[in-house]
Amino acid sequence: MEERVTGTSSTLAIDLGRTGCRAxxxxxxxxxxxxxxxGDGALGLTAPAGAIAAGNAILAVAAPLLAAxxxxxxxxxxxxxxxxxxxxxxxxxxxxxxxxxxxxxSVALASDAVTSHAGAxxxxxxxxxxxxxGAVVAAIGPDKQFHRIDGWGPWLxxxxxxxxxxxxxxxxxxxxxxxxxxxxxLREAAWQQFGGPGxxxxxxxxxxxxxxxxxxxxxxxxHAAKCGDGIAIALIHAAAEALAxxxxxxxxxxxxxxxxPVAIVGGLTELGDMLLEPLHAALQRSGAPLRVCAARGxxxxxxxxxxxxxxxxxxxxxxxxxxxxxxxxxxxxxxATQSR
Amino acid sequence: MEERVTGTSSTLAIDLGRTGCRAxxxxxxxxxxxxxxxGDGALGLTAPAGAIAAGNAILAVAAPLLAAxxxxxxxxxxxxxxxxxxxxxxxxxxxxxxxxxxxxxSVALASDAVTSHAGAxxxxxxxxxxxxxGAVVAAIGPDKQFHRIDGWGPWLxxxxxxxxxxxxxxxxxxxxxxxxxxxxxLREAAWQQFGGPGxxxxxxxxxxxxxxxxxxxxxxxxHAAKCGDGIAIALIHAAAEALAxxxxxxxxxxxxxxxxPVAIVGGLTELGDMLLEPLHAALQRSGAPLRVCAARGxxxxxxxxxxxxxxxxxxxxxxxxxxxxxxxxxxxxxxATQSR
Numbered sequence: 001m002e003e004r005v006t007g008t009s010s011t012l013a014i015d016l017g018r019t020g021c022r023a024x025x026x027x028x029x030x031x032x033x034x035x036x037x038x039g040d041g042a043l044g045l046t047a048p049a050g051a052i053a054a055g056n057a058i059l060a061v062a063a064p065l066l067a068a069x070x071x072x073x074x075x076x077x078x079x080x081x082x083x084x085x086x087x088x089x090x091x092x093x094x095x096x097x098x099x100x101x102x103x104x105x106s107v108a109l110a111s112d113a114v115t116s117h118a119g120a121x122x123x124x125x126x127x128x129x130x131x132x133x134g135a136v137v138a139a140i141g142p143d144k145q146f147h148r149i150d151g152w153g154p155w156l157x158x159x160x161x162x163x164x165x166x167x168x169x170x171x172x173x174x175x176x177x178x179x180x181x182x183x184x185x186l187r188e189a190a191w192q193q194f195g196g197p198g199x200x201x202x203x204x205x206x207x208x209x210x211x212x213x214x215x216x217x218x219x220x221x222x223h224a225a226k227c228g229d230g231i232a233i234a235l236i237h238a239a240a241e242a243l244a245x246x247x248x249x250x251x252x253x254x255x256x257x258x259x260x261p262v263a264i265v266g267g268l269t270e271l272g273d274m275l276l277e278p279l280h281a282a283l284q285r286s287g288a289p290l291r292v293c294a295a296r297g298x299x300x301x302x303x304x305x306x307x308x309x310x311x312x313x314x315x316x317x318x319x320x321x322x323x324x325x326x327x328x329x330x331x332x333x334x335x336a337t338q339s340r
Numbered sequence: 341m342e343e344r345v346t347g348t349s350s351t352l353a354i355d356l357g358r359t360g361c362r363a364x365x366x367x368x369x370x371x372x373x374x375x376x377x378x379g380d381g382a383l384g385l386t387a388p389a390g391a392i393a394a395g396n397a398i399l400a401v402a403a404p405l406l407a408a409x410x411x412x413x414x415x416x417x418x419x420x421x422x423x424x425x426x427x428x429x430x431x432x433x434x435x436x437x438x439x440x441x442x443x444x445x446s447v448a449l450a451s452d453a454v455t456s457h458a459g460a461x462x463x464x465x466x467x468x469x470x471x472x473x474g475a476v477v478a479a480i481g482p483d484k485q486f487h488r489i490d491g492w493g494p495w496l497x498x499x500x501x502x503x504x505x506x507x508x509x510x511x512x513x514x515x516x517x518x519x520x521x522x523x524x525x526l527r528e529a530a531w532q533q534f535g536g537p538g539x540x541x542x543x544x545x546x547x548x549x550x551x552x553x554x555x556x557x558x559x560x561x562x563h564a565a566k567c568g569d570g571i572a573i574a575l576i577h578a579a580a581e582a583l584a585x586x587x588x589x590x591x592x593x594x595x596x597x598x599x600x601p602v603a604i605v606g607g608l609t610e611l612g613d614m615l616l617e618p619l620h621a622a623l624q625r626s627g628a629p630l631r632v633c634a635a636r637g638x639x640x641x642x643x644x645x646x647x648x649x650x651x652x653x654x655x656x657x658x659x660x661x662x663x664x665x666x667x668x669x670x671x672x673x674x675x676a677t678q679s680r
Contacts, residue, residue, distance in 0.1 A: 046542070086538060149518045152537065155507065155544040155554075156514050167495065174496050178489045179589035197492065198426060202386070204495040214495075249519035 013303035044083030045090040078307030080115030095321035106322035119302025120295040126261030131268040135161035139250030147253040160242030162215030184231035244282035259289040353643035384423030385430040418647030420455030435661035446662035459642030460635040466601030471608040475501035479590030487593040500582030502555030524571035584622035599629040
């Protein structure tokens with residue numbers, strides 16, 4: 001690595017998930033990234049030795065990306081990682097480790113719900129519903145108070161998520177099989193996908209990630225609904241109602257913005273109108289002052305935003321390491337050297 | 341062991357569960373057992389090396405019991421063990437192993453749902469609902485056809501069970517916490533028992549047996565219902581409705597008995613009238629020809645019944661090893677040496 005690039009600031013954004021890790025690198029204020037990379041994920045910061053595992057996963061993706069770009073350091077790094085809010089000590093450890101190892105002038109680390117919010121609303125206050133295998137609502141007002149609604153995982157919540165909808169469909173299939181519930185095309189679809197009720201029960205009972213297995217049944221539910229299966233249609237409506245309740249709880253927690261901007265992101269939105277129409281209808285029916293808007297960006301855009309903007313509404317949820325003189329201060333202008 | 345008891349037939353009944361193993365020994369036709377013992381359980385016969393683990397768990401309880409009674413062998417052994425129906429090869433291996441190791445003149449092995457049925461209805465046809473942490477209905481008619489309804493575990497079914505009811509209560513608590521659902525006394529009760537929503541989510545996500553953790557919340561739900569909490573009352577009614585649907589599906593599968601005898605057993609019945617009244621009401625409302633009766637015995641009584649009666653309605657579900665000339669043949673009188 002003889003060549004060194006200087007004179008252009010670089011921003012690296014990382015989205016660390018439990019199954020994968022994505023990275024994007026931008027030069028200066030370019031809209032498009034100059035490089036992207038992906039790799040393995042890591043369990044969240046709440047897991048035992050979570051900071052070390054997260055650091056290894058991030059460095060395995062980020063270090064080769066920087067090297068391939070001829071960079072031996074980076075200006076600003078933004079990271080979204082699960083468990084940041086719940087495990088602040090591990091988060092501090094990770095932020096400082098990345099600052100030293102990449103090396104970086106500054107690192108901003110936040111929960112994936114926070115980077116998702118910052119990306120979808122471009123740093124502005126409002127409510128973001130992220131609905132994929134799980135479901136969580138992040139709500140932040142101008143008072144910088146962060147509210148998380150649901151996101152409690154498949155045993156306790158994630159209501160309306162892919163795992164929730166998939167399980168509801170599989171339970172309907174099993175009910176029809178037992179003669180405890182109405183006939184539904186989901187029964188045949190489930191055995192086609194999983195081999196039979198016994199195999200399905202075994203798979204859910206022994207797999208590391210039953211939520212992912214259940215969510216894999218969502219396309220079959222969507223197909224059955226398209227073909228007019230009443231049970232499938234009712235389950236998608238129920239998911240929409242559950243998601244709407246989470247959005248409304250989030251909107252009720254936001255103070256000082258009227259109407260409250262709402263963005264809906266995540267893989268479950270690929271269901272399209274069959275989910276989004278009843279969801280929008282439920283929001284409208286509530287009479288709450290909302291403005292549903294398209295997402296402006298992804299969680300990687302949000303991580304980039306947090307890396308280069310300090311003091312915004314997300315600041316109380318951001319763990320920072322390192323120092324930058326040139327960081328934008330769009331809030332109270334707290335010293336950039338602060339490490340929380 | 342110098343002393344040997346002869347001239348009196350002995351029957352050993354075993355109830356192997358995932359958490360514990362119970363054994364009872366009877367002399368001749370005595371109503372009361374002469375000895376009982378308990379020990380550790382084992383995963384079912386569907387688990388890897390399930391037959392070996394089950395055999396070890398049973399021998400650890402049964403061998404000392406026989407020795408303490410001065411017996412170096414036993415006439416008839418009846419065993420109820422989970423997974424017997426699903427894993428016939430492992431069941432045969434276990435039955436033959438027990439026959440040799442105990443040693444026993446004959447061994448009768450059946451699923452715990454089958455021994456439960458035989459105990460509750462004394463070997464007669466009908467429907468037995470076993471509702472504890474899980475929930476399963478066994479239905480058998482004079483045609484010896486065995487029907488299992490639900491019993492699919494906490495991800496897919498066990499609807500109306502302790503785990504199902506407990507999870508429903510914990511979800512209601514989390515909904516109230518998030519502002520997504522109605523206020524309920526279950527919220528305070530849940531945090532008192534589990535420390536808070538974060539600790540609860542962590543416990544359910546990392547424990548080997550989340551169903552047991554959830555079922556442990558049932559007494560708190562019962563208490564809240566007694567104090568008039570509308571959410572708790574509604575959840576117990578929903579459990580009763582779900583259990584009634586399983587019973588009715590079982591009754592519909594039984595041919596040749598009218599009205600169909602129904603017995604309800606298991607730890608969840610300890611909730612008493614608050615569960616049983618809406619359950620009985622739902623059964624009555626259905627108009628199905630049922631006769632709800634008190635259980636005549638436990639699954640240990642059922643295991644004893646299968647050990648000494650061959651050819652009854654449970655016979656197609658029984659795996660037998662060994663040979664007995666003196667076994668009662670109350671059915672087609674198939675040879676007692678048959679090993680299926």
